[in-house]
Amino acid sequence: MSDVFQLLAEPSRRQLLDALRHGERTVTQLVDRTRMSQPSVSKQLRLLLDSGLVGLRKVGRHHLYSIRGRPLREASEWLSYYQRFWEQGLSRMDDALRAEARARAVGRR
Amino acid sequence: MNGADGAAVAVRVERTLHAPPERVFRAFLEPDLLRQWIAPDDLTIERLTVDPRVGGRLEVWHSRDGASTGKFEGLFLRIDPPRELVYRWAFVGTEPEKGEYFDTLVTVRLRPAAEGQTHLSVVHERLEELRRGAPNVHVRLVPGWNNCLEKLERAVA
Numbered sequence: 001m002s003d004v005f006q007l008l009a010e011p012s013r014r015q016l017l018d019a020l021r022h023g024e025r026t027v028t029q030l031v032d033r034t035r036m037s038q039p040s041v042s043k044q045l046r047l048l049l050d051s052g053l054v055g056l057r058k059v060g061r062h063h064l065y066s067i068r069g070r071p072l073r074e075a076s077e078w079l080s081y082y083q084r085f086w087e088q089g090l091s092r093m094d095d096a097l098r099a100e101a102r103a104r105a106v107g108r109r
Numbered sequence: 110m111n112g113a114d115g116a117a118v119a120v121r122v123e124r125t126l127h128a129p130p131e132r133v134f135r136a137f138l139e140p141d142l143l144r145q146w147i148a149p150d151d152l153t154i155e156r157l158t159v160d161p162r163v164g165g166r167l168e169v170w171h172s173r174d175g176a177s178t179g180k181f182e183g184l185f186l187r188i189d190p191p192r193e194l195v196y197r198w199a200f201v202g203t204e205p206e207k208g209e210y211f212d213t214l215v216t217v218r219l220r221p222a223a224e225g226q227t228h229l230s231v232v233h234e235r236l237e238e239l240r241r242g243a244p245n246v247h248v249r250l251v252p253g254w255n256n257c258l259e260k261l262e263r264a265v266a
Contacts (some may be wrong), residue, residue, distance in 0.1 A: 003236040005118045078240065079120055085149065086181040086231050092146035093136050097128035100142070 024064040119234035130191035133227045199200040211239040
């Protein structure tokens with residue numbers, strides 16, 4: 001699943017995933033929603049299917065596409081590490097700046 | 110993950126800090142201040158050097174329980190005090206000769222907020238480089254950390 005981020009780096013694929021957020025869609029519905037051409041929707045869907053980001057269910061003649069949560073969840077957990085790296089770093093920075101200000105105030109007294 | 114700006118794999122953090130922009134800016138460039146925040150709590154900073162000019166480097170060697178955990182390395186691309194700071198930010202593993210070098214980009218923007226405070230935004234992007242090079246780099250760097258935080262989150266929920 002190491003290339004999830006490469007897949008997400010392409011805006012048209014993000015658009016498709018966004019269009020699938022609220023449930024299953026057919027190719028026609030996706031073309032409607034994204035205003036992308038049918039061949040490019042099909043092409044990008046195939047890549048998303050191969051990666052496991054999107055699943056396919058066949059009901060009669062209809063092919064229904066949907067988001068598969070796990071790879072996205074893994075990717076977002078991976079990213080949350082870096083989010084925390086910064087959030088905690090900036091909290092430490094704020095503490096350090098406040099301590100410095102207090103030390104200066106004492107020095108002036 | 111981000112919107113239409115193409116920076117798909119990025120994190121953005123915004124924060125108001127209790128110091129004016131000039132001092133917050135210094136916290137990114139002065140060794141004594143950097144030491145107090147730049148590394149996660151369970152890492153010990155062994156050595157820290159800063160050459161605060163465009164093209165200059167920030168290097169932070171760290172360890173855990175006496176064993177080296179590698180180095181953070183920054184390369185300053187833009188220094189515009191007290192407004193903007195841009196640097197390449199890399200994680201260099203314990204075996205740099207094996208080409209363990211994962212290059213990302215950090216953009217820091219500051220603007221004055223009320224009562225001598227500073228509004229700060231940090232965008233850390235190109236994280237896909239890190240992901241490609243070392244999918245588990247943070248696991249090696251800070252094992253169990255996520256787990257601890259999750260416990261903490263549950264505890265305070």
